[in-house]
Amino acid sequence: MTKLWRRHRWWLTPTLLILPAAVLFSVVILASAVESLWISLHEWDGFSPMVWIGLGNYRELFADPQFYVSLKNNLIWLVMFMLAPPLGLAIALLVNQKIRGMRLLKSLFFIPLVLASVAVGVVFTWVYTPEFGLLALIFRTFGATAPAVLSDENFVTFAVVIAALWPQIAFCMVLYLAGLNNLSEDLIGAGRVDGARGWNMLRHIVLPQLTQVTFIAIAVTVVGALRSFDMVSVMTSGGPFGSSEVLAYQMFEQSIFSYRFGYGAAIASVLFVIMAVFIAWYLTRMIRADERGG
Amino acid sequence: MTFKWIEKPSTRRNFLKGAGGISAGALAGFPMPALSQSSEVTIISDENNADALRILRRIAADFEKQSGTKVVINNMDHEAHKTAIRNYLVAGAPDVCFWFSGNRMRAFVTRGLFDDISDLFEKEKYKDVLGATTGAVTVDGKQYGLPTGGTMWGMFYRKDVFAEHGLTVPATWDEFLAYGQKSKAAGLIPVSMGTKELWPAAGWFDQMNLRINGLDKHFALMNGKMAYTDPVLKPVFDHWEELIKQGFFTPDQTSFGWQEAGAFLAQKKAGMMNLGAFVKATFPEQDLEQLTFAPFPKIDGALDRYEEFSVNSVHIPANAKNKAGAREFLAFFYQPENFGPYLEPGGNVPPRNDLPASKDPLVNAAVESLKTVAGTSQYYDRDTDPDMAQAGLVGFQEFMAKPERRDAILQRLEGTRRRIFKI
Structure with missing residues (x-):
């Protein structure tokens, strides 16, 4: 037995180690993704027999004005979420200095990451509440009336994204803080000898060493923006009248409230394609950039 | 080389055999607890009112003492229950579940997921005490649930x-x-x-x-x-x-x-x-x-x-394991001395007309008001x-x-x- 093991462990060990993850991934992610695609070609309410309708759900989806509202909101999420990496970097640079009290400041910036995102959503809902919310009180001290941001179809998505940005910025800050700790002292010293300081130091010495971190930060932020769901659910339930819905929320609403699992699956598939295309494009770009300059 | 190539698949097969044996052993190694299904009634409730839930648990305990049948109550969040019920009615039904009468009940009745309890209505003569409210739980002349509190x-x-x-x-x-x-x-x-x-x-x-x-x-x-x-x-x-x-x-x-x-x-x-x-x-x-x-x-x-x-209701899923026990429990639960206190905390209008007047003036006002209503x-x-x-x-x-x-x-x-x- 030991002989057999010794002869075969070159492939047995990695196989055994990868197996649990591979099985889990294929059952939980791959199989359900494929099944979801399959369901999207049917009309199904969750427990009756599925009825094949081919691309019917997709045809309806592309004619559904709500789909375009959700898509537009996803775009707003994506664009605004892109603020998270630079802001996270800025805060990371700020709190990374060796000044007394910085540790406290660091942990303060870290707090939103510890909070459950649902809690963040609830708190921001209170802040936005007309008449007695914090925002309303601030406006009142200046003698103005705060807009009811969560009731206004033009503001509502921005208001929700701002709430979601708070923990996202903290997350990027943590990523960058880790990156800043791994900077090569030699390079910085060399740069200093050559007279680099301030902006030049950041631009040409520090940032190039943070490329890997930036890559992760952007990828995670994009995925976070596209799958945004919890904040919308907690803060507005997609309202008022669907104007803050995003694709993930619309999928949930259609499947769970309207019992249209086929239609929900179709939305999920579209979302999947958008994410896959973006990630694929981003990955190839990164790899190419890596090959060029490394 | 050939020799090795012959042996490789055989060891792979051995390995698979071993792995299969282990997983089979794991499955067999944890025997299912031997519950005698007939002496247990499981209930899924969606009670948000803590007092009403406490009274429901007390009724269940009384029933346990009287009949010797064990009662298990799983209480769920009201909103979460609305989506969970579609799963559990198909996949793992309890013996009794709470829901809503009317069209929402009908949706499950037409899919054959609720048990016909006309026999219980007949036996306990519920139509006499429920009057017109019977209609809320009736589909095609058969009853599929007991109306609980009304709003x-x-x-x-x-x-x-x-x-x-x-x-x-x-x-x-x-x-x-x-x-x-x-x-x-x-x-x-x-x-x-x-x-x-x-x-x-x-x-x-x-x-x-x-x-x-x-x-x-x-x-x-x-x-x-x-x-x-x-x-x-x-x-x-x-x-x-x-x-x-x-x-x-x-x-x-x-x-x-x-x-x-x-x-x-x-x-x-x-x-x-x-x-x-x-x-x-x-x-x-x-x-x-x-x-x-x-x-x-x-x-x-x-x-x-x-x-x-709007009238809430309680049902026996068609896939329940202990339908006889569920009927016994519902009959016990629906007795005025149990059912009345259960309704009291929620301020709901009682569907039975033989319950004593409520301590809540709003409930009594609603009962009076309902008498002059032509339809609901x-x-x-x-x-x-x-x-x-x-x-x-x-x-x-x-x-x-x-x-x-x-x-x-x-x-x-x-x-x-x-x-x-x-x-």
Whole structure:
């Protein structure tokens, strides 16, 4: 037995180690993704027999004005979420200095990451509440009336994204803080000898060493923006009248409230394609950039 | 080399065998607890009221003592239960579950997921004590559940606020408009409304439609037999728009949930609110005696009085394992001395007519009020198809915020109706 093991462990060990993850991934992610695609070609309410309708759900989806509202909101999420990496970097640079009290400041910036995102959503809902919310009180001290941001179809998505940005910025800050700790002292010293300081130091010495971190930060932020769901659910339930819905929320609403699992699956598939295309494009770009300059 | 290639697959097979053996052993190694299914009744409840849940558990304990049958109660969050039930009725049904009567029950009955309990009705002679409420749990002449608490909808208000500002309860449309002017002059919001959770706007639509078009036309719409663009609905939206334009409702109402809207009423910032007796949850204990209600004002004086009366219910899933035990438990649970105390904390209207008068004056008022009602609907999202309901709720919320979009909204709802009811 030991002989057999010794002869075969070159492939047995990695196989055994990868197996649990591979099985889990294929059952939980791959199989359900494929099944979801399959369901999207049917009309199904969750427990009756599925009825094949081919691309019917997709045809309806592309004619559904709500789909375009959700898509537009996803775009707003994506664009605004892109603020998270630079802001996270800025805060990371700020709190990374060796000044007394910085540790406290660091942990303060870290707090939103510890909070459950649902809690963040609830708190921001209170802040936005007309008449007695914090925002309303601030406006009142200046003698103005705060807009009811969560009731206004033009503001509502921005208001929700701002709430979601708070923990996202903290997350990027943590990523960058880790990156800043791994900077090569030699390079910085060399740069200093050559007279680099301030902006030049950041631009040409520090940032190039943070490329890997930036890559992760952007990828995670994009995925976070596209799958945004919890904040919308907690803060507005997609309202008022669907104007803050995003694709993930619309999928949930259609499947769970309207019992249209086929239609929900179709939305999920579209979302999947958008994410896959973006990630694929981003990955190839990164790899190419890596090959060029490394 | 050849020798090795022959051996490799064999070891791989051995490995697989071993792995298979281990997993089989793991499965066999944890024997299922040997429960004797016949002496246990499992219940899934969706009780949010802690007192009512406590009483339900006590009833279960009493039943255990009396019958020797073990009762297991799994209580779920009310909203989460609404989605979970679709899973568990198919995949792992309890012996007893709580749900809603009317169309929501029918959806499961037509799919064969609820057990026919006409025999229990026959044996316990429930029809004699339930009267017309039997209809709420009847499909094609068979009963599929027991009605539990009912919620009577109406216009709730504070007696002291009305007295303080010299307001009177509006009984007609003109009086309602006058009430609005007077309460606005007194610095009150005439009608507290929070549509964040969508449904309160739909309830308002129901009330107006019942007062303008009556029950039959309302149900034609609920059952998908009438178009949302039908001209008979025009006066409903005209009247509604009149109220919106006159500032009857809470501004920015989509930012508030029903509980916040209820708080406006409790804090004397609003005059009235259309809800069920559960609005009392937003009132402090000492203010409860001020809370009372009146029916929604008449609009078409020639119409009979129809009200919204939603009835919850309790059922035996068709896939239950211990249907006999479940029937025994339901019979025990439904005895007046058990059922009465269970209903008390929620302020629900008892469906049985042989229960002693409630300690809650609101309940007794609702019972009296119901006697003069010609017919009842349950609520928009209970009476129509759930898919239609979701679209309708959003549509009515939008109408209240943007009445000028009426035509677009109704066109959209009509499109949804045609898709759902396959017209």
